[in-house]
Amino acid sequence: MSMMWLPHDPVLSAALACATLPFLAMAVILIFTRPYQRLSCAISVGAITVCLGSALYLLITLRHAPAPVEYQWAWIISSDMLIPFGFLLDRLSLLMLTIVAVISFLVQVYSIGYMHGDPGFSRYYAFQSLFAWAMMTMVIAPGMLQLYIFWELVGLASYLLIGYYYEKWSASQAGKKAFVMTRLGDIGFFLGIITVLLGFGDLGILHMNHAAQAGDIHPAVVTLGAILIFCGVVGKSAQFPLLTWLPDAMEGPTPVSALLHSATMVAAGVYLMSRIFPFFAASPDAMAVALVIGTITMLLASTMAFVTYDIKQVWAYSTVSQLGFMVMSLAAGGYFAGVFHLTTHAGFKALLFLCSGIFIHEYHTNDMREIGRGGGRKLIIPMVCMTVGALALAGIFPFSGFFSKEAILGVLAAHPNKLFLGAGLLGALMTAYYSFRLIFFILFPRETPEPAHHDEEAHGHGHGSGHGAGHHGHVFWAMAWPVMILATVTLVLGFFQNDLQGYLLGLEPAAHGHDAAEHGGHGPGHYLLLATAVCLAVGGVFFAYLEFGWKKATQEGFLRKFPAVETLFANRWYMDHFYRKALDLCVYCGFTNIFTRNDRRVIDGGIDGICRFTVGGGRAVSFLQSGMLQYNLVLMVTAVGILVLVFAL
Amino acid sequence: MNSLSVYLTVAAVLFSLGLFGVLMRRNLIGMLISIELMLNGANLNFMAFNRFLAPEPAVGQIVALFVMGIAAAEAAIGLSIILALFRRLRSINVERAQRMRG
Amino acid sequence: MSGSFVIDSLAHAVFWVVVGFVFAGAALAVFPRNIVYNVLGLILCLTGVAALFLYLGSFFLALMQLLIYVGAICIAIVFAIMLSRPLHLEVPRRRMPKLAAGIGAAAIFFTAVTTVAWKTAWKPAAERGADWTITTIGHLLLTRYALVFEIISLVLLVAIIGAIVTTGFSRRLSS
Numbered sequence: 001m002s003m004m005w006l007p008h009d010p011v012l013s014a015a016l017a018c019a020t021l022p023f024l025a026m027a028v029i030l031i032f033t034r035p036y037q038r039l040s041c042a043i044s045v046g047a048i049t050v051c052l053g054s055a056l057y058l059l060i061t062l063r064h065a066p067a068p069v070e071y072q073w074a075w076i077i078s079s080d081m082l083i084p085f086g087f088l089l090d091r092l093s094l095l096m097l098t099i100v101a102v103i104s105f106l107v108q109v110y111s112i113g114y115m116h117g118d119p120g121f122s123r124y125y126a127f128q129s130l131f132a133w134a135m136m137t138m139v140i141a142p143g144m145l146q147l148y149i150f151w152e153l154v155g156l157a158s159y160l161l162i163g164y165y166y167e168k169w170s171a172s173q174a175g176k177k178a179f180v181m182t183r184l185g186d187i188g189f190f191l192g193i194i195t196v197l198l199g200f201g202d203l204g205i206l207h208m209n210h211a212a213q214a215g216d217i218h219p220a221v222v223t224l225g226a227i228l229i230f231c232g233v234v235g236k237s238a239q240f241p242l243l244t245w246l247p248d249a250m251e252g253p254t255p256v257s258a259l260l261h262s263a264t265m266v267a268a269g270v271y272l273m274s275r276i277f278p279f280f281a282a283s284p285d286a287m288a289v290a291l292v293i294g295t296i297t298m299l300l301a302s303t304m305a306f307v308t309y310d311i312k313q314v315w316a317y318s319t320v321s322q323l324g325f326m327v328m329s330l331a332a333g334g335y336f337a338g339v340f341h342l343t344t345h346a347g348f349k350a351l352l353f354l355c356s357g358i359f360i361h362e363y364h365t366n367d368m369r370e371i372g373r374g375g376g377r378k379l380i381i382p383m384v385c386m387t388v389g390a391l392a393l394a395g396i397f398p399f400s401g402f403f404s405k406e407a408i409l410g411v412l413a414a415h416p417n418k419l420f421l422g423a424g425l426l427g428a429l430m431t432a433y434y435s436f437r438l439i440f441f442i443l444f445p446r447e448t449p450e451p452a453h454h455d456e457e458a459h460g461h462g463h464g465s466g467h468g469a470g471h472h473g474h475v476f477w478a479m480a481w482p483v484m485i486l487a488t489v490t491l492v493l494g495f496f497q498n499d500l501q502g503y504l505l506g507l508e509p510a511a512h513g514h515d516a517a518e519h520g521g522h523g524p525g526h527y528l529l530l531a532t533a534v535c536l537a538v539g540g541v542f543f544a545y546l547e548f549g550w551k552k553a554t555q556e557g558f559l560r561k562f563p564a565v566e567t568l569f570a571n572r573w574y575m576d577h578f579y580r581k582a583l584d585l586c587v588y589c590g591f592t593n594i595f596t597r598n599d600r601r602v603i604d605g606g607i608d609g610i611c612r613f614t615v616g617g618g619r620a621v622s623f624l625q626s627g628m629l630q631y632n633l634v635l636m637v638t639a640v641g642i643l644v645l646v647f648a649l
Numbered sequence: 650m651n652s653l654s655v656y657l658t659v660a661a662v663l664f665s666l667g668l669f670g671v672l673m674r675r676n677l678i679g680m681l682i683s684i685e686l687m688l689n690g691a692n693l694n695f696m697a698f699n700r701f702l703a704p705e706p707a708v709g710q711i712v713a714l715f716v717m718g719i720a721a722a723e724a725a726i727g728l729s730i731i732l733a734l735f736r737r738l739r740s741i742n743v744e745r746a747q748r749m750r751g
Numbered sequence: 752m753s754g755s756f757v758i759d760s761l762a763h764a765v766f767w768v769v770v771g772f773v774f775a776g777a778a779l780a781v782f783p784r785n786i787v788y789n790v791l792g793l794i795l796c797l798t799g800v801a802a803l804f805l806y807l808g809s810f811f812l813a814l815m816q817l818l819i820y821v822g823a824i825c826i827a828i829v830f831a832i833m834l835s836r837p838l839h840l841e842v843p844r845r846r847m848p849k850l851a852a853g854i855g856a857a858a859i860f861f862t863a864v865t866t867v868a869w870k871t872a873w874k875p876a877a878e879r880g881a882d883w884t885i886t887t888i889g890h891l892l893l894t895r896y897a898l899v900f901e902i903i904s905l906v907l908l909v910a911i912i913g914a915i916v917t918t919g920f921s922r923r924l925s926s
Contacts, residue, residue, distance in 0.1 A: 627750030
């Protein structure tokens with residue numbers, strides 16, 4: 001691979017830029033420019049800007065390409081197996097690449113303000129570049145093995161960034177937990193890859209999809225492979241039962257939560273599912289399993305969001321829930337709906353996290369009540385943008401979330417089992433409720449008697465303009481611009497649904513209505529569903545207003561009346577307790593005991609036994625050295641006699 | 650009397666008895682006596698082979714003479730060693746001489 | 752002819768008596784605890800061996816045996832006995848393993864040697880001489896086997912010097 005291609009093929013250059021520049025940025029920062037914070041930041045942001053440009057260029061150039069553009073170089077060649085590495089530039093991967101590039105860019109710009117003054121500034125940007133590199137290369141991977149490798153690298157970046165404040169015990173624990181839990185899922189993923197390799201022989205994604213659709217692969221292989229690969233999705237996208245790492249991952253800096261744990265990394269699981277959607281769809285059993293797990297996740301996580309007062313935790317549970325929603329959509333056969341929701345969710349969830357970040361940065365607290373009391377409503381830009389995001393999340397017209405949720409509900413309605421549609425609608429209601437619970441907590445705070453210094457702080461922070469010109473200068477605007485851009489996108493993206501659908505499915509924009517499963521038809525049933533969803537969303541908002549926003553509301557929530565239920569939700573349905581107990585039992589009581597006993601008895605005992613044997617043997621044989629002449633003579637004579645006998649006979 | 654094997658057997662018996670004496674006796678002088686027995690057994694062997702098999706009878710006798718001379722020298726030295734050891738250990742019990750134990 | 756037969760059978764009988772003396776002497780030399788018995792047994796045995804040398808055709812060697820072994824070595828041993836403390840004043844504890852080991856080793860060795868002796872097909876040399884005279888022995892000792900003669904002289908010299916030195920040193924050490 002020489003440098004000759006550089007002027008000849010701009011598409012390849014763009015792809016290579018995305019795949020290598022952030023890595024180089026990270027290497028340069030870690031090795032050379034660690035003490036120079038501004039330089040490191042510039043390198044990283046510069047790299048991601050170039051990547052953004054390349055991604056947009058690729059998207060625009062290849063949007064009408066009839067077939068996917070693939071670049072492959074042979075990597076592992078072993079008898080009849082060839083594993084390539086390279087780039088696969090088809091519609092889905094380019095769309096995802098753009099999403100990743102845009103959000104990474106916005107978050108890195110935002111971090112200039114948010115992480116300002118932090119001692120580990122360079123390290124932060126190095127790891128951001130690492131993440132960008134890994135995520136982008138994963139998105140454009142042509143084969144499952146390359147995808148898996150970069151999937152793991154993304155997990156590594158997540159670990160490094162969650163544990164960014166490594167001096168804090170909870171942060172490092174959260175990083176460890178995230179990595180280990182996703183790793184658990186990845187075991188299944190890798191087994192799935194092996195299944196596909198053994199059963200099909202080729203790990204190329206396009207080839208896999210095509211063969212699965214044509215029915216060339218044995219159905220058992222497809223089902224087993226799909227379920228095992230779905231394990232990876234369960235881990236990475238925080239589905240039930242591996243979902244508790246995501247709320248803990250909020251220990252990382254807020255931009256990290258915005259980038260990784262809402263928009264891109266956790267969406268990698270959903271992306272994987274859509275990437276091999278034909279392969280998945282070839283196995284109805286795997287789809288059924290995925291559908292059930294997605295439903296459970298969505299409902300479970302929503303309930304957990306009802307009772308938490310931490311602003312980031314609400315959005316974390318919301319992310320889990322929305323990911324479950326996306327998985328539901330894909331598992332019910334709604335390819336475009338799932339991808340569309342992925343796109344819009346990336347936009348408004350990142351927006352919500354970034355706005356929360358501004359609040360946290362101002363008030364140095366995650367508690368929504370304190371933010372409200374501190375005068376959060378007075379920060380106009382974050383407040384407005386957060387409300388925009390929450391409206392999108394709740395699925396209110398005309399924000400993007402409305403369109404994508406409609407699409408998914410349409411898919412669920414087309415599914416034979418209406419239970420899932422019911423679950424989806426219930427989920428929509430719950431989503432609206434908890435997101436506006438947070439908004440109203442901040443908008444309509446309750447004044448309670450506070451110690452004096454809290455009031456001073458509130459006054460001091462509430463008026464951001466009085467904090468000091470330097471602070472309010474570039475730091476504030478670095479944080480404000482990305483938020484405003486994302487809010488605009490959220491407002492507008494929904495109206496591009498048809499264009500996106502046409503782009504993704506390769507159809508003419510006018511022909512989108514043919515696929516009933518995709519769009520749910522345009523009959524009266526469709527409008528009924530639309531109306532129901534809108535009513536539920538508005539109803540949820542109104543219910544939240546009644547409980548939290550109204551002047552006479554107690555701001556306690558209806559769950560206060562069921563303390564047992566509230567505790568259940570607050571303890572994450574005791575999942576963490578269960579895992580702790582299982583871990584203690586299995587690992588600490590079981591494996592540790594076995595290994596300790598093995599170490600003490602078998603290994604130590606073995607070595608001690610050898611010692612004792614040697615010493616004892618020596619002692620036993622030492623009688624030969626009695627110093628008594630006649631004993632030695634006896635032995636000599638016996639030996640000679642025996643030798644003579646042996647040779648004479 | 651006229652067969653080689655008889656003499657060889659007698660010589661073997663002499664040698665084995667001497668060997669047994671060397672291994673069993675605690676008295677140093679007793680060991681020396683047993684050694685003389687062993688030498689005599691060997692000498693008898695030589696003479697028997699000389700009588701029945703050898704091409705030149707004189708050569709066997711010269712060898713046997715040689716062995717006798719060696720035996721005499723060895724007895725002399727052995728006795729002087731025993732005397733030296735006796736002066737050291739005040740005893741001629743061979744089991745007392747265990748300086749090389751271990 | 753009958754005379755030679757009688758002499759032959761007489762010689763045969765005496766041969767076995769001599770062998771008996773040899774064995775008896777050897778037994779006396781090894782088994783009893785009394786050192787004087789041992790020496791006397793040795794003398795008996797060596798005399799018997801001298802007689803056997805006669806049967807084996809060498810008058811010269813029989814006389815040499817008596818001269819050297821009985822006359823010199825055994826007397827030297829007697830002197831040594833006189834100069835040493837009697838062993839029976841010590842505590843004699845015979846150990847079983849040692850006895851068993853000794854018997855075993857001797858038995859094995861005896862079996863080995865007799866097996867070899869009986870199993871081998873001993874071939875006499877093609878041409879056998881018949882010269883048993885002392886003159887020949889002396890002649891050979893001074894011409895062809897002169898090395899033997901010289902070496903034996905050397906060994907005896909070294910033995911004498913060694914004996915003197917050994918006893919001389921230890922006397923100096925013990926005083």
